[in-house]
Amino acid sequence: DGGITQSPKYLFRKEGQNVTLSCEQNLNHDAMYWYRQDPGQGLRLIYYSQIVNDFQKGDIAEGYSVSREKKESFPLTVTSAQKNPTAFYLCASSSRGQDEAFFGQGTRLTVV
Amino acid sequence: RKEVEQDPGPFNVPEGATVAFNCTYSNSASQSFFWYRQDCRKEPKLLMSVYSSGNEDGRFTAQLNRASQYISLLIRDSKLSDSATYLCVVETGFQKLVFGTGTRLLVSP
Numbered sequence: 060d061g062g063i064t065q066s067p068k069y070l071f072r073k074e075g076q077n078v079t080l081s082c083e084q085n086l087n088h089d090a091m092y093w094y095r096q097d098p099g100q101g102l103r104l105i106y107y108s109q110i111v112n113d114f115q116k117g118d119i120a121e122g123y124s125v126s127r128e129k130k131e132s133f134p135l136t137v138t139s140a141q142k143n144p145t146a147f148y149l150c151a152s153s154s155r156g157q158d159e160a161f162f163g164q165g166t167r168l169t170v171v
Numbered sequence: 172r173k174e175v176e177q178d179p180g181p182f183n184v185p186e187g188a189t190v191a192f193n194c195t196y197s198n199s200a201s202q203s204f205f206w207y208r209q210d211c212r213k214e215p216k217l218l219m220s221v222y223s224s225g226n227e228d229g230r231f232t233a234q235l236n237r238a239s240q241y242i243s244l245l246i247r248d249s250k251l252s253d254s255a256t257y258l259c260v261v262e263t264g265f266q267k268l269v270f271g272t273g274t275r276l277l278v279s280p
Contacts, residue, residue: 090266101177101258101272102215109266117267149214153268159205160260160268162214 061086065150065163071171072137072144080135080166082150089155091133095119096147096165105148108133137168145170172197175261177271184278188249192274194259195241203262206233206244208255209273215258218244249278 063084072078084091090109094102104117108127122141127133133152137144147167151160177194184190196204204221219226221242225234232245242259256273263269 092268094270102270104267104269107267115265115267118269147212151268155266158203159217159220162216165214 063163084152088152090153092151094149175271181275196261198263205260207258
């Protein structure tokens with residue numbers, strides 16, 4: 060089945076640690092996105108990528124990093140510089156960036 | 172001004188009511204518009220795309236007003252199962268998809 064897979068579903072991090080969230084898609088989509096959602100809030104764009112080996116900062120990129128070495132993969136690293144990392148992280152992809160986006164099931168990150 | 176703005180609600184309506192949401196966007200060059208539905212603690216899912224000519228899918232109608240830079244979603248004959256958060260999405264240029272904060276709808280018996 061085609062789709063987007065995020066892992067893990069739940070993740071706990073100690074303060075000061077970096078952690079990497081996985082996002083893989085087999086839809087052959089060029090564009091991929093990372094969003095953050097806080098309780099009762101909308102989605103805020105962290106990073107997006109339109110093509111392999113290229114990505115752009117979104118509205119809240121500070122404290123995060125990404126890579127796009129392969130078309131199907133767009134991992135997000137939450138670094139220790141991100142002061143409030145506890146949130147629901149959603150990865151999405153679309154065929155051209157102007158088409159509808161499909162989402163993974165999300166990763167809930169909690170700092171303990 | 173935010174790139175995409177929505178009234179957060181909540182909109183409390185009885186079953187069978189008609190309810191409408193608006194969403195404004197700031198970039199006049201935006202080309203693509205969507206409405207997504209998000210249930211509690213789930214990922215957003217596409218409800219419908221919004222075309223210049225407007226489009227309808229059953230009880231749902233979406234419209235685009237380029238002159239005033241807003242999109243709308245109309246839900247007729249509301250069902251309990253329509254209770255969710257409705258997110259508008261705008262492609263704001265450079266193929267960047269920006270979400271509104273969402274409008275929460277609560278349909279009561």
